[in-house]
Amino acid sequence: MTPEELLQRISPEQRALLRAVLGRGDVARGAYEEWRGLADIDHLQDESYRLLPLLARRLGDIAPDDPLRPLVRGAYRLAWVRNQLITRDAGTLAAALQHAGIPVLLLKGAALVAYYGNDWGRRPMYDVDLLVRLDQVDDALEVLSVEGWRPKDGISAEWFSSRVVPRRHSLAFSRGLDEQLDLHWHVLAESLGAHADDRFWAHRSEMELSGVKVAALSRPDLLLHLLAHGARSTSRSNVQWVADAVHVVRAADSTELAQPLAAEARRHGLLTIVRSALEAIDFLLDEPAVRPLLREVSATRRPLLERVAMSKGGAMLSPARSAAASLLRHGGGGEGVISRASGLARELLDLDHVSRPVAYSVYVASGRRPGIAALARRRWPALVRPSRVPSTVPAAGADLDFTSATTGDRHAGPGWWKLDELGLWSHGAEGRIVVDLTADGEDDVELGIVACSYNQQPRPVQVRVNEKVVARVTVGPRDAPTELRVHVPADVAWRFRPMEIGLLAPPSGPRLRRGRVGVRVQRVRITPNGSLRETGLPAPPSGSPRGGG
Secondary structure (H helix, E strand, O other), X not given: OOHHHHHHOOOHHHHHHHHHHHOOHHHHHXXXXXXXXXXXXXXXXXXXXXXXXXHHOOHHHHOOOOOOHHHHHHHHHHHHHHHHHHHHHHHHHHHHHHHOOOOOEEEHHHHHHHHHOOOOOOOOOOOEEEEOOHHHHHHHHHHHHHOOOEEOOOOOHHHHHHHHOOOOOEEEEEEOOOEEEEEEOOOOOOOOOOOOOHHHHHOOEEEEEOOEEEEEOOHHHHHHHHHHHHHHOOOOOOOHHHHHHHHHHHOOOHXXXXXXXXXXXXXXXXXXXXXXXHHHHHHHHOOHHHHHHHHHHHHOOOOHHHHHHOOOOOHHHHHHHHHHHHHHHOOOOOOOHHHHHHHHHHHHHOHHHEOOHHHHHHHHHOOOOHHHHHHHHHHOOOOEOOOOOOOEEOOOOEEEEOOOHHHHHXXXXXXXXXXXXXXXXXXXXXXXXXXXXXXXXXXXXXXXXXXXXXXXXXXXXXXXXXXXXXXXXXEOOXXXXXXXXXXXXXXXXXXXXXXXXXXXXXXXXXXXXXXXXXXXXXEEEEEEHHHHHHHOOOOOOOOOOOOOO
């Protein structure tokens, strides 16, 4: 991420407005006149509207007679009322969490009010961000559930703990139509190590939220969070982070802030991003308080992983950059390489859902050769760890709806990262589904798999059952899910218990490398042929996909 790339996301209109609300004297007045000439007041961009409450306190100085003042004052009053309601609910939740023995650290919006002169209308909030310790996430989820908060995408507690927590830093929750919450277990999306947040907790300060004492990030850590979060955002209109960072910098002696900021940015591999964000702010606002920070960050040597991850070069360097970036993300706060690699393997291979991690890792390293998996399953019948939710289904057949959270918890093995109303979303080269039928059988089995690709391009998929390739099919595009009919011979269907169905990207090249399978599965039907005969249902058409191996 370069300063130029950050600046490209900020439109001329937003640049002028930032200088108007953050500039001084004639600079602010000239910028305001420029903004008035550029802005379409009736169709104001969302991020520009978010800066209007800050403008409300400045119009008396830079444009006292502007007819826009009533609109700006209205935006300020709306922000003041909304902020009061949000912080009231956040204080209630923080009290409930702390009563359950779960410390809470406040992030972003509510933690910034002090830096805006304790003026509750100047900095609008749309949700509240609370951080809990990584080892208390499950306990926090129970408290949120009791208080009426639910994950916005409807996932279960099991899915949240085993699939979301290892690969993300936060999750959005809601209660009713208007109440929004982001629960964090890591401060930084770029730093997911087991001890990545230890120093943030150790350096925390205390503040009060609606009468409840909570923790907040120290000033250097808060600035690091704002810069990293703002630079990471993919929104072309995200400018609130600039105003937030400037207010934090101006509230302190920046020479005292510089060294702790640079040191913590180095620990998390964020020196490049922080320097780019500071350079962008300095270019936009010609801000003297930013320069001591910029000098210290620029003079601090980047760690090796960050240098590799941020290096520029051709395609030959791409694998090294990707590996370094992944290891960097799974560290932070001084994590060693082994710890980083362990966290990365847990995310990529879904090791929380594997019964024998070493055997499964060997299978993956082999290019996911079915023979390797079959050898492992002869010794240990299942590669997928049994679900904590009862998962047996009648021998007569199964109809698995993967738009249901319960079905996902029971039958989704490794390879799936998201479950919503659109089904299971794969994240790697393979997604496994496990089905434990209640009895052995002698009949062939027919699979009906309703699936589509992530995008508008069809995708080739290899279907395996119990480590045998049974079909090579093509999954339709995103807007046209297709039902694949796959025949499974009896000796394959009942080869191992439980039955494991794998959807894989076809191998390519002499080393059997596989890309991402890139599929979304909505439904799986498992029907023994004997059940078809007994019920009089038609057998699958002769053109249904078949394969061997």
